[in-house]
Amino acid sequence: MVLTRSFVRAKRPCTDGFRWFVRQFDEGGNYQELLDTMVAAGRVGDACWLLEQFGPTGEVRVVDAIEADAVVFAGTLQVRGNVDVEGKLHVGGGLQVDGGVRVGGDLIVGGDLRVEGNVRGEGRVTIDGDLRAGWGVESAGDLHCGGEARIGWDLRCGGRLRIDGNAFIGLELHSEGELRCGKGLQVGGDIRAEANVRVGQGIAAGGSVHGAMHLEAGWGIKAGGLISAEAAIRAGESLQAGEGIRAGNGYGVFAGLDVQVESWESSARVSAPEKPAGLMSGWWAGPALC
Numbered sequence: 001m002v003l004t005r006s007f008v009r010a011k012r013p014c015t016d017g018f019r020w021f022v023r024q025f026d027e028g029g030n031y032q033e034l035l036d037t038m039v040a041a042g043r044v045g046d047a048c049w050l051l052e053q054f055g056p057t058g059e060v061r062v063v064d065a066i067e068a069d070a071v072v073f074a075g076t077l078q079v080r081g082n083v084d085v086e087g088k089l090h091v092g093g094g095l096q097v098d099g100g101v102r103v104g105g106d107l108i109v110g111g112d113l114r115v116e117g118n119v120r121g122e123g124r125v126t127i128d129g130d131l132r133a134g135w136g137v138e139s140a141g142d143l144h145c146g147g148e149a150r151i152g153w154d155l156r157c158g159g160r161l162r163i164d165g166n167a168f169i170g171l172e173l174h175s176e177g178e179l180r181c182g183k184g185l186q187v188g189g190d191i192r193a194e195a196n197v198r199v200g201q202g203i204a205a206g207g208s209v210h211g212a213m214h215l216e217a218g219w220g221i222k223a224g225g226l227i228s229a230e231a232a233i234r235a236g237e238s239l240q241a242g243e244g245i246r247a248g249n250g251y252g253v254f255a256g257l258d259v260q261v262e263s264w265e266s267s268a269r270v271s272a273p274e275k276p277a278g279l280m281s282g283w284w285a286g287p288a289l290c
Contacts, residue, residue: 047072056092245276255282
């Protein structure tokens, strides 16, 4: 794919960036070669802008490993070893890594991210497709996954966490900001968010579930430990906790919000060792049998 001067000008680049482009490439050049040259010259922001304007390509590049100051690639990258990037890593297509990934800046992937080992991003992490990690995922900033997330170990997010599809986390999930999941959320251990927790379908946790503000699920919430929030707890169907259900001071516990009252006994059951204080709706069923 060749980008000409007129193509780039039509996207209304900044004056400084366009002048540099003309000095370096005159009438234009190969898309990926332009990106590589910009990154080598330290103009990573310009390279990312170009990728955002002209989008991904079908090119697939296979390498043994990546160790670089920054990477901007329009196609799909397949890496047999590890990825270690000091600054930004921006891939227009997918990224498949047989080892681990460490990125000192933002990690942006336009397709799926599939990593056999650990993923660590010291900026924000944005994955437009699915996220698969054999080990854990750690993001110092916001993390957004536009598809489904499957993570073998922990998921730790230093900002806001948003997963548009289903999420399956093998061990612990901890978000320093708001936690949003568009479909179902299943976690082997504890779920903890330092703000609201909003899940479109059900929540299932082997440990406890805690939201520092409101805790909401479109379907039910099931936890082996405690279900707690510092504000209200709201579930469209049932609530079941092995250790207890506790809303914040002055807030209520609501089950069966999406179920007709006559169906509460079967579809809006509230089970815990003790009846929750402030239970406003749902069928109190007592302690769970299993």
